[in-house]
Amino acid sequence: MHMKEELRKFIVDNFKFGKGTIDDDESLFESGIIDSLGRVKLLAFIDETLNVPLDMRDITIDNFSTLNQMAETIENKVRNS
Amino acid sequence: MIYGIGIDLIKIERMREATDKWGRKFLEKVFTENEIAYCYQKKEPYISLAVRFAAKEALIKAIGSEIAVPLTDIEILNYENGKPSIKAKNKLKDFFKKKKIKNCHLSLSHEKEFGIACVVLEK
Numbered sequence: 289m290h291m292k293e294e295l296r297k298f299i300v301d302n303f304k305f306g307k308g309t310i311d312d313d314e315s316l317f318e319s320g321i322i323d324s325l326g327r328v329k330l331l332a333f334i335d336e337t338l339n340v341p342l343d344m345r346d347i348t349i350d351n352f353s354t355l356n357q358m359a360e361t362i363e364n365k366v367r368n369s
Numbered sequence: 370m371i372y373g374i375g376i377d378l379i380k381i382e383r384m385r386e387a388t389d390k391w392g393r394k395f396l397e398k399v400f401t402e403n404e405i406a407y408c409y410q411k412k413e414p415y416i417s418l419a420v421r422f423a424a425k426e427a428l429i430k431a432i433g434s435e436i437a438v439p440l441t442d443i444e445i446l447n448y449e450n451g452k453p454s455i456k457a458k459n460k461l462k463d464f465f466k467k468k469k470i471k472n473c474h475l476s477l478s479h480e481k482e483f484g485i486a487c488v489v490l491e492k
Contacts, residue, residue, distance in 0.1 A: 324426050325383055328398050328440070332391035335398075344398055344439040 291338060292359045298333050299355075302326070312356045317349070327352075340365055372470055372490040375430030377423040379484050384419040399425070401444045401458075416484060420477040421445040423486035428455060428473070431488045436464055445475070453477050455488070468492070 292312070300309055303321050316322045322330065328344075335341045340362050351361045387395050396405055399422060408417035425443045432438065444456040455473045457465045465473075472491040479485065 325379065325387065325422065328395060329387050329391065331398050332387070332395040335394045336391060344441065348437055 291362065292355055294337065295330075295334075295358055296355055298337075299330070302329065310355060313354050315353045316355075317353055334362060338362065370492045372468065372492045373431035373433060373488075374490070375427035375432075375488045377426035377430065377486055379419050379423045379426075380482055381415055381419045381479065381484055382482065384422060384484075385415040388415065388418065397441075399440045401441055404445060407447070416479050420479055420484035420486055423484050424453070424455070424475055424477060424488065427475075427486040427488040428490075431490045432464070436460065438464070 296310060299316065299322065300306060303316075303326055304310070310316065310321065314321075317327070327347075331342050331344070331347070342362065342365055346365060347361065351357050396418075400408070400418065404418075404421055408414045408421065411417045422440075424445050425440045428443055429438055438461045439459075442457065442459045442461040444458060445453055446456055447453050453475050455475050457473070464470075469492050470490050474489040474491065476487045477484070
Protein backbone atom coordinates (compact mmCIF):
# COMPACT_ATOMS: atom_id res chain seq x y z
CA MET A 289 0.00 0.00 0.00
CA HIS A 290 1.24 3.51 -0.84
CA MET A 291 2.58 5.40 2.18
CA LYS A 292 -0.09 8.11 2.02
CA GLU A 293 -2.83 5.49 1.86
CA GLU A 294 -1.38 3.71 4.89
CA LEU A 295 -1.44 7.00 6.77
CA ARG A 296 -5.01 7.71 5.65
CA LYS A 297 -6.17 4.25 6.75
CA PHE A 298 -4.49 4.57 10.15
CA ILE A 299 -6.01 8.02 10.76
CA VAL A 300 -9.51 7.00 9.66
CA ASP A 301 -9.39 3.74 11.65
CA ASN A 302 -7.97 5.28 14.82
CA PHE A 303 -9.28 8.84 14.93
CA LYS A 304 -12.50 8.71 12.92
CA PHE A 305 -13.29 5.18 14.12
CA GLY A 306 -13.55 3.92 10.56
CA LYS A 307 -16.25 6.41 9.58
CA GLY A 308 -15.81 8.41 6.37
CA THR A 309 -12.50 9.45 4.90
CA ILE A 310 -10.14 12.41 4.90
CA ASP A 311 -8.98 14.65 2.09
CA ASP A 312 -5.30 15.03 1.18
CA ASP A 313 -5.30 18.73 2.15
CA GLU A 314 -7.64 18.60 5.13
CA SER A 315 -6.14 20.07 8.29
CA LEU A 316 -6.32 17.20 10.76
CA PHE A 317 -5.38 19.13 13.89
CA GLU A 318 -7.40 22.30 13.35
CA SER A 319 -10.45 20.16 12.55
CA GLY A 320 -9.98 18.28 15.83
CA ILE A 321 -9.64 14.86 14.17
CA ILE A 322 -6.22 14.35 15.80
CA ASP A 323 -5.42 15.77 19.24
CA SER A 324 -2.10 16.05 21.07
CA LEU A 325 -1.97 12.43 22.23
CA GLY A 326 -3.11 11.32 18.77
CA ARG A 327 -0.19 13.18 17.21
CA VAL A 328 2.28 11.10 19.24
CA LYS A 329 0.41 7.88 18.38
CA LEU A 330 0.68 8.83 14.72
CA LEU A 331 4.45 9.33 15.09
CA ALA A 332 4.73 5.92 16.78
CA PHE A 333 2.77 4.36 13.89
CA ILE A 334 5.08 6.01 11.32
CA ASP A 335 8.12 4.76 13.26
CA GLU A 336 6.77 1.21 13.65
CA THR A 337 5.07 0.66 10.30
CA LEU A 338 6.99 2.84 7.85
CA ASN A 339 10.26 2.52 9.76
CA VAL A 340 10.80 6.29 9.74
CA PRO A 341 11.72 7.55 13.24
CA LEU A 342 10.24 11.04 13.10
CA ASP A 343 10.87 13.07 16.23
CA MET A 344 8.60 15.77 17.68
CA ARG A 345 11.34 18.18 16.61
CA ASP A 346 10.80 17.17 12.98
CA ILE A 347 7.18 18.25 12.86
CA THR A 348 5.53 21.67 12.87
CA ILE A 349 2.08 23.00 12.16
CA ASP A 350 3.35 23.96 8.71
CA ASN A 351 4.75 20.58 7.70
CA PHE A 352 2.52 18.05 9.43
CA SER A 353 -1.09 19.26 9.39
CA THR A 354 -2.41 17.49 6.29
CA LEU A 355 -1.89 14.11 4.66
CA ASN A 356 0.05 15.72 1.80
CA GLN A 357 2.31 17.58 4.24
CA MET A 358 2.87 14.44 6.34
CA ALA A 359 3.84 12.41 3.27
CA GLU A 360 6.27 15.13 2.14
CA THR A 361 7.81 15.42 5.62
CA ILE A 362 8.32 11.66 5.81
CA GLU A 363 9.85 11.57 2.32
CA ASN A 364 12.21 14.42 3.27
CA LYS A 365 13.25 12.62 6.45
CA VAL A 366 14.03 9.44 4.47
CA ARG A 367 15.91 11.43 1.83
CA ASN A 368 18.03 13.25 4.42
CA SER A 369 18.79 10.30 6.70
CA MET B 370 3.71 38.72 37.47
CA ILE B 371 1.82 35.88 35.75
CA TYR B 372 3.20 35.07 32.29
CA GLY B 373 0.74 32.33 31.40
CA ILE B 374 -1.60 29.63 32.65
CA GLY B 375 -2.47 26.27 31.13
CA ILE B 376 -4.64 23.29 32.00
CA ASP B 377 -5.04 19.86 30.41
CA LEU B 378 -7.20 16.83 31.01
CA ILE B 379 -6.51 13.30 29.77
CA LYS B 380 -8.33 10.00 29.90
CA ILE B 381 -5.94 7.57 31.60
CA GLU B 382 -7.18 4.65 29.47
CA ARG B 383 -5.92 6.40 26.30
CA MET B 384 -2.42 6.50 27.77
CA ARG B 385 -2.62 2.79 28.67
CA GLU B 386 -3.76 1.88 25.15
CA ALA B 387 -1.03 3.92 23.44
CA THR B 388 1.69 2.58 25.74
CA ASP B 389 0.56 -1.04 25.41
CA LYS B 390 0.34 -0.80 21.62
CA TRP B 391 3.49 1.18 20.77
CA GLY B 392 5.72 0.61 23.81
CA ARG B 393 9.00 2.51 23.91
CA LYS B 394 8.48 3.98 20.43
CA PHE B 395 5.61 5.92 21.94
CA LEU B 396 7.14 6.57 25.36
CA GLU B 397 10.43 7.96 24.04
CA LYS B 398 8.63 10.57 21.92
CA VAL B 399 6.89 11.95 25.01
CA PHE B 400 8.92 11.21 28.12
CA THR B 401 12.53 11.44 29.27
CA GLU B 402 14.31 8.37 30.60
CA ASN B 403 14.02 9.80 34.14
CA GLU B 404 10.25 10.10 33.75
CA ILE B 405 9.87 6.60 32.31
CA ALA B 406 11.91 5.12 35.16
CA TYR B 407 9.93 7.06 37.77
CA CYS B 408 6.52 6.10 36.37
CA TYR B 409 7.37 2.41 36.02
CA GLN B 410 8.36 2.25 39.69
CA LYS B 411 4.72 2.93 40.45
CA LYS B 412 2.09 0.25 40.88
CA GLU B 413 -0.09 2.04 38.28
CA PRO B 414 2.38 3.56 35.79
CA TYR B 415 -0.33 4.72 33.38
CA ILE B 416 -1.72 7.19 35.91
CA SER B 417 1.72 8.76 36.41
CA LEU B 418 2.37 8.78 32.66
CA ALA B 419 -1.04 10.32 31.94
CA VAL B 420 -0.73 13.18 34.43
CA ARG B 421 2.78 13.92 33.15
CA PHE B 422 1.49 14.07 29.59
CA ALA B 423 -1.25 16.45 30.79
CA ALA B 424 1.39 18.56 32.56
CA LYS B 425 3.43 18.89 29.37
CA GLU B 426 0.36 19.91 27.38
CA ALA B 427 -0.66 22.37 30.11
CA LEU B 428 2.81 23.93 29.99
CA ILE B 429 2.61 24.29 26.20
CA LYS B 430 -0.73 26.08 26.65
CA ALA B 431 0.80 28.36 29.27
CA ILE B 432 3.59 29.30 26.86
CA GLY B 433 1.12 30.12 24.10
CA SER B 434 1.98 29.72 20.44
CA GLU B 435 5.30 31.55 20.50
CA ILE B 436 7.47 28.45 20.09
CA ALA B 437 7.00 24.75 19.39
CA VAL B 438 8.48 22.80 22.29
CA PRO B 439 9.30 19.09 21.98
CA LEU B 440 7.61 17.19 24.81
CA THR B 441 10.95 15.72 25.87
CA ASP B 442 12.28 19.23 26.59
CA ILE B 443 9.78 19.28 29.46
CA GLU B 444 10.69 16.98 32.34
CA ILE B 445 8.26 16.44 35.19
CA LEU B 446 10.14 15.50 38.35
CA ASN B 447 9.14 15.16 41.97
CA TYR B 448 10.78 16.69 45.01
CA GLU B 449 11.50 14.35 47.92
CA ASN B 450 8.24 15.45 49.55
CA GLY B 451 6.35 14.33 46.43
CA LYS B 452 5.59 17.79 45.09
CA PRO B 453 5.84 17.76 41.30
CA SER B 454 8.08 20.20 39.48
CA ILE B 455 9.03 21.08 35.92
CA LYS B 456 12.59 21.00 34.62
CA ALA B 457 13.02 22.96 31.40
CA LYS B 458 15.57 21.54 28.97
CA ASN B 459 17.13 22.61 25.67
CA LYS B 460 14.77 24.83 23.64
CA LEU B 461 12.39 25.35 26.57
CA LYS B 462 15.25 26.32 28.90
CA ASP B 463 16.37 28.97 26.38
CA PHE B 464 12.80 30.24 26.04
CA PHE B 465 12.38 30.59 29.83
CA LYS B 466 15.65 32.52 29.98
CA LYS B 467 14.64 34.81 27.11
CA LYS B 468 11.23 35.53 28.64
CA LYS B 469 12.67 35.80 32.16
CA ILE B 470 10.34 33.15 33.54
CA LYS B 471 11.46 32.62 37.12
CA ASN B 472 8.92 30.14 38.50
CA CYS B 473 6.93 27.35 36.98
CA HIS B 474 4.11 26.14 39.24
CA LEU B 475 2.55 22.73 38.62
CA SER B 476 -0.35 20.86 40.18
CA LEU B 477 -1.38 17.32 39.21
CA SER B 478 -4.41 15.26 40.14
CA HIS B 479 -6.32 12.19 39.01
CA GLU B 480 -9.52 10.35 39.72
CA LYS B 481 -10.36 6.89 38.33
CA GLU B 482 -10.66 7.69 34.61
CA PHE B 483 -8.98 11.06 34.25
CA GLY B 484 -5.73 12.86 34.97
CA ILE B 485 -5.45 16.63 35.10
CA ALA B 486 -2.64 19.17 35.30
CA CYS B 487 -2.44 22.90 35.78
CA VAL B 488 0.62 25.07 35.11
CA VAL B 489 1.24 28.70 36.03
CA LEU B 490 4.30 30.50 34.70
CA GLU B 491 5.61 33.45 36.67
CA LYS B 492 8.01 36.15 35.49
